[in-house]
Amino acid sequence: MASTSVFSPSFGNQPSKIVGRTTELREFEESLAQEPGSRDRAMLLIGQRGIGKTALLLEMKARAAKAGFVAVKVTEGPSMLAEIIDLIQLELNDKPRGEHERVHTKDSRLSGFGFSIMGSGINVSFTHKNKQAVGFRVALSQLCDILADQRLGVLLLIDEIQPNSEEMRMLAKTYQELIGESKNIAIGMAGLPSTMSHILNEKTLTFLNRARQIKLGPISIQSVETYYSSVFKQLGYHLSDAQISLLARATRGYPYLLQLIGYNIVNEINGESAVSNDSLEEIISASVDELADTTFAPALAPLSSKDLEILGAIATVSHNGKAKVSDTLSALHIENGEFQPYRKRLLDHGVISSPRTGELVFTIPYLAEYLQAELS
Numbered sequence: 001m002a003s004t005s006v007f008s009p010s011f012g013n014q015p016s017k018i019v020g021r022t023t024e025l026r027e028f029e030e031s032l033a034q035e036p037g038s039r040d041r042a043m044l045l046i047g048q049r050g051i052g053k054t055a056l057l058l059e060m061k062a063r064a065a066k067a068g069f070v071a072v073k074v075t076e077g078p079s080m081l082a083e084i085i086d087l088i089q090l091e092l093n094d095k096p097r098g099e100h101e102r103v104h105t106k107d108s109r110l111s112g113f114g115f116s117i118m119g120s121g122i123n124v125s126f127t128h129k130n131k132q133a134v135g136f137r138v139a140l141s142q143l144c145d146i147l148a149d150q151r152l153g154v155l156l157l158i159d160e161i162q163p164n165s166e167e168m169r170m171l172a173k174t175y176q177e178l179i180g181e182s183k184n185i186a187i188g189m190a191g192l193p194s195t196m197s198h199i200l201n202e203k204t205l206t207f208l209n210r211a212r213q214i215k216l217g218p219i220s221i222q223s224v225e226t227y228y229s230s231v232f233k234q235l236g237y238h239l240s241d242a243q244i245s246l247l248a249r250a251t252r253g254y255p256y257l258l259q260l261i262g263y264n265i266v267n268e269i270n271g272e273s274a275v276s277n278d279s280l281e282e283i284i285s286a287s288v289d290e291l292a293d294t295t296f297a298p299a300l301a302p303l304s305s306k307d308l309e310i311l312g313a314i315a316t317v318s319h320n321g322k323a324k325v326s327d328t329l330s331a332l333h334i335e336n337g338e339f340q341p342y343r344k345r346l347l348d349h350g351v352i353s354s355p356r357t358g359e360l361v362f363t364i365p366y367l368a369e370y371l372q373a374e375l376s
Contacts, residue, residue: 006231007263014058015259019227020219021056028060031212032067032153032186037179040212041186046196047216048350048363049295050256053190056216057157060188064155069186070147071155080167081136084156088143137174144183153184161191163198172205193350194302217353217363218253228262237271243280250284252321252365256295261287288366296370299351310342311351314360315371321362328360 008015018025031040045053057073064071072087074080144154156175161168178185189208191199200209225248232239239247247265251257264283269275300308310332317327329339343360346352351367352360362368 006235007259007266009256009260009263014055015255017227017231018052018055018059019255019258020223020253021052021059024056024214024216025059025063027212027214028188029063029067032064032069032155036153036182036184039210041179042175042208042211043186043188044196044208044211044213045188045190045216046193046213046350047190048192049298050254050291050364051216051218052255053216054159055255057159057188057190061155061157064186068151069153069155071157073157073159075159076161076165076168078167080158081170084171085136085139085143088140088154092143092146136170137177140174140185141178141181141183144178144185148184153186156185156187158187158189161189161195161199163195163202168199169202169205172207176207194348197348218365219255219258221248221251221253224248224251224253224258227258231262232265232271235266235271237265237269238274243275243277246277246280247284250287254291254365257287257291257365260290291366292370295364296367299349299364299367302349303346303351307342307345307349310339311346312371312375314346314352315362315368316375318360318362318368318372321365321368323360323368325358325360 006016027040028043031038031043034040045056047053061071061073070088070091072084072091074083074087140154147154156171158168158171175185175187196213199205225244228239228247229241229244232244247261251261261284264287265280268283269279300311303311310328313331314323314328317323317331325336325339325343329336332339343352343354347354350363353363354360
């Protein structure tokens with residue numbers, strides 16, 4: 001096992017192994033086995049940065065291919081629809097079959113959506129800008145039919161979805177029409193909690209409220225311990241059970257931090273000799289500092305100054321990332337009615353959760369400590 005390829009702490013990378021998401025992946029595979037049009041075939045992955053959304057999408061893509069689906073993953077943007085058609089056709093052309101079933105695509109950037117099926121006499125092309133949506137719908141429908149002849153389905157995986165997106169509206173409309181025609185198609189989308197909150201309130205995307213929502217939280221510390229123990233042993237590191245436990249607990253179940261701590265250990269420590277606890281503590285501290293730079297700032301950026309004031313008050317009364325609403329109200333000197341709108345916004349942005357009545361929990365590890373230090 002090459003140490004340089006085991007841990008991938010960069011955002012958007014696929015790690016060598018998905019840790020602690022066995023249930024989510026099993027349910028995903030079960031959804032693909034259901035009939036076209038099933039509610040579970042539309043999935044929303046919701047979670048903060050670093051919680052593993054993109055990694056899950058990439059794993060879903062790989063597993064769908066084994067289950068008889070042509071799966072394509074795109075990031076939402078101005079060229080998303082054209083990219084979906086191009087990628088499906090590239091996947092289709094890579095599969096061995098008769099020449100009459102080969103699909104060729106014109107440059108969509110120049111001519112909109114178009115394709116031809118050699119020997120079939122079919123040639124669809126939409127070049128006018130205001131026909132782009134119609135072109136996408138027809139092209140995707142035709143590709144679904146071609147793949148159905150080969151007993152293959154289509155899985156669309158959309159990363160970083162955004163509110164107020166015309167491309168997303170076109171995709172949603174097309175998907176609903178195709179499942180209405182019993183096309184063998186499924187869709188999975190991933191986004192931040194604040195983004196999903198806006199999208200689920202869009203009138204043209206109401207069908208997503210019926211989709212299966214997978215809210216990604218921390219993975220279990222036991223899963224991290226098991227993974228660390230296995231991978232460091234394979235890499236030749238001499239770490240005790242207590243040291244493995246120390247590292248696992250330091251991740252707080254956050255997938256990005258799992259990757260980051262592992263990456264820094266591989267790059268900073270010689271695995272052929274015994275490792276001191278002091279060295280591990282230094283690496284943990286440096287990893288948490290890096291987490292602050294890469295994750296805290298983007299997560300806090302969308303919040304208003306008043307939201308940040310409320311969040312800071314929650315942090316000041318929190319212990320181990322958990323706070324009581326009653327303590328927060330006392331710190332702010334406000335009534336619950338005044339607090340509730342801010343609480344809802346912070347929940348929508350995904351920086352806190354409320355697992356039980358009267359309790360608030362920071363969803364990003366070490367964010368409470370970071371805010372406490374900033375306010376001290």
